[in-house]
Amino acid sequence: MMPKRITVFVVLLIFGISTASLSAYGNDSATIYIKNGQQTKSSDFSIQDDFKSIKPITSTHNQYIDYSHGYSMYYPNHMSVDTTLSEVRTVIADQDTRIEIYYDNFKGTIHNADRYINYSSRFKTNKEDHTVEKDLSLQVNGLRAHLLKWQREKLESLTNDKNYYVNAKIVKNQNEVYTIFIKSAKPVQDYMTIINSFNVIEKKATPKIHTTYKATEKKLNQETRDFYNKYFLESDSLKWGIFEWTAASNYNFLNSLEERLDYNFEFIVRYQDLSTNFPMEEMMHAYNNNKYVELTLQTKHAHHSDTDDPSITYDLLNGKYDEFLNQYARDVKEFGHPVLFRLNNEMNGDWCIYSSYFTSNDTELFKATWRYIYNIFQENGVDNALWVWNPHDLSFPGFQWNHYLTYYPGDQYVDIIGLTGYNPGNYFKGESWRSFNEIYPSLYKEYSSIFQQPFMITEFGSNSFGGDKLGWIRDMFDNIDQFENIKVAIWWNGIDYDHEGNPGRIYRLDQSDEMLGIFKDGLTKYK
Structure with missing residues (x-):
């Protein structure tokens, strides 16, 4: 007031791509390829495909390469990679920490890079709930960037609440911005290793959505079940x-x-x-x-x-x-x-x-x-x-x-x-x-x-x-x-x-x- 279907089996597969077992870093044979949401052994793809790769780089880090959005970056190699919503973001996570990577292109919209940086951070004016530790400009591999680091109090109802945040917005140009958004249940360490590893590469593929969502069986009283069936499941008239x-x-x-x-x-x-x-x-x-x-x-x-x-x-x-x-x-x-x-x-x-x-x-x-x-x-x-x-x-x-x-x-x-x-x-x-x-x-x-x-x-x-x-x-x-x-x-x-x-x-x-x-x-x- 924004796309192809695949099976639920595939959704479950890609949600938990674990890269902790990768070894022989620097060896191309150890690289994992993700084509249209599915893990594959082949590095072949076309511009119509959604294509990513995961390559071991050091004993502690892998390199994630997103050919669809045009970037690469390092991340701790024990974390799992989720490309389910590739068109929107990639999520790299473990139990304590979650890294979300976004690409925005504001061409043809009312937004631009500076507005994005400023408007996204307006929540920090609520100083009662948010404590800002760092709010500064920097350079990341020759690109202008903005770093915001903050925290809030733990929320009682959430197990392992991720209340420590680091957000880096990396500006390719006034229309295109990449965001590395880190959330953690404990103070974020070594985040600059991840941020400084970020590089822009040529876009060679097309991001897509690799999931479908559906209703599950519910315990409903008979009147409500009959209502649901009549108006929503069986009705052929608006x-x-x-x-x-x-x-x-x-x-x-x-x-x-x-x-x-x-x-x-x-x-x-x-x-x-x-x-x-x-x-x-x-x-x-x-x-x-x-x-x-x-x-x-x-x-x-x-x-x-x-x-x-x-x-x-x-x-x-x-x-x-x-x-x-x-x-x-x-x-x-x-x-x-x-x-x-x-x-x-x-x-x-x-x-x-x-x-x-x-x-x-x-x-x-x-x-x-x-x-x-x-x-x-x-x-x-x-x-x-x-x-x-x-x-x-x-x-x-x-x-x-x-x-x-x-x-x-x-x-x-x-x-x-x-x-x-x-x-x-x-x-x-x-x-x-x-x-x-x-x-x-x-x-x-x-x-x-x-x-x-x-x-x-x-x-x-x-x-x-x-x-x-x-x-x-x-x-x-x-x-x-x-x-x-x-x-x-x-x-x-x-x-x-x-x-x-x-x-x-x-x-x-x-x-x-x-x-x-x-x-x-x-x-x-x-x-």
């Missing part, structure tokens, strides 16, 4: 929902809107934060009105702006919200009926306080938070929640460490993939009109190559500023049926205002009788 803010208190306006559209929306959206308990009365009211709720819990506080309270992720993982979360889970269980539980949506946007933009750029902490809350639900016997994982279609900042895939918590924690892509119009600086076909065909194609779970458009809409909204809606209805795995689509019937209280993004579908008529005609085939 179902529609709506966000209408007045529905939080009563259904008078929503009922009148449905009458005018001659359509009953089966899904509605309810937003929540950590300031209010589970809305039992509203959930029962929705259920009694034959509506299912996409319950969106965002780990923030209502009395703060979206970017206040930057410690909240750390506080949550330190157990400060355990009482709230346990009671919340018990209430979900007591409700008993199906809930589409959407936790911390649009996490890859810096407008969300739970984005890793605020927590050391460490997306592992977002995933830890997701699993932490999921496990609390499990401990309280919740069997009526379907977990909806929902990035924005546009990551902002548009940096590889903030790529949506770095936030994926794991198959067992995700039942449904949420898609969110808006046409924001051009009211706000930096935003532009986006047609439906500029957003969803490419997004759907990409997600379909990676995710095997059912999809839903969790919220979307078109602004009125900047183009023909009526045409946008017609185009949407003409094209949305091509996406067979999108089972539910929810229109966000609201308005975003600017700082002076003026409407900036008007997503409402009831701005005129003509607009309502187009929507009514489009919904006819879904009744």
Whole structure:
């Protein structure tokens, strides 16, 4: 608000490529080659392949060569190499330390190398949680670089928490930057050996994604299982929902809107934060009105702006919200009926306080938070929640460490993939009109190559500023049926205002009788 499939067997294979057994350093015969995510003995590859190699260099270090992104570097040879998300990053890790390597190319975007360096490090302004040890410029093999070293307190809920950080951003030019991001459970030693070994080489291959994700079997109560089967696994017809803010208190306006559209929306959206308990009365009211709720819990506080309270992720993982979360889970269980539980949506946007933009750029902490809350639900016997994982279609900042895939918590924690892509119009600086076909065909194609779970458009809409909204809606209805795995689509019937209280993004579908008529005609085939 970005790709070929291989088998799960291969995923498991490449995730744990251990290089500790390599010997005869300096001997090409000891080199490991990784071609399109699979280990191979051959050094042959083409520009269409994704190709890496691992070569023993000394008794303690191997050299990792990434021909797809154009670099080489040393790393301790007891660590394992993971190229599963090669298009996004390579991960080299052991039990205590994790090294993530990213390549960013900002050509054609609003970003550049200097903005990347400055914007990525803004979390350090939170001095209460982050202690900066080094923040300096340097040279790495003739290239300009920036080094940031910091730490935070250990988090109580995380075993072997990696709270010591070193981040080196190595600038090839104003568009291209490489990042070596080291996280460790203990103070990082000898990090300059790794950083100083970095060299840029010619790109000769193409990075790819080498995994697919899928839902796992869950213990659900019968009503929720039937709901999941009916709407997401067996349905061959798109179902529609709506966000209408007045529905939080009563259904008078929503009922009148449905009458005018001659359509009953089966899904509605309810937003929540950590300031209010589970809305039992509203959930029962929705259920009694034959509506299912996409319950969106965002780990923030209502009395703060979206970017206040930057410690909240750390506080949550330190157990400060355990009482709230346990009671919340018990209430979900007591409700008993199906809930589409959407936790911390649009996490890859810096407008969300739970984005890793605020927590050391460490997306592992977002995933830890997701699993932490999921496990609390499990401990309280919740069997009526379907977990909806929902990035924005546009990551902002548009940096590889903030790529949506770095936030994926794991198959067992995700039942449904949420898609969110808006046409924001051009009211706000930096935003532009986006047609439906500029957003969803490419997004759907990409997600379909990676995710095997059912999809839903969790919220979307078109602004009125900047183009023909009526045409946008017609185009949407003409094209949305091509996406067979999108089972539910929810229109966000609201308005975003600017700082002076003026409407900036008007997503409402009831701005005129003509607009309502187009929507009514489009919904006819879904009744």
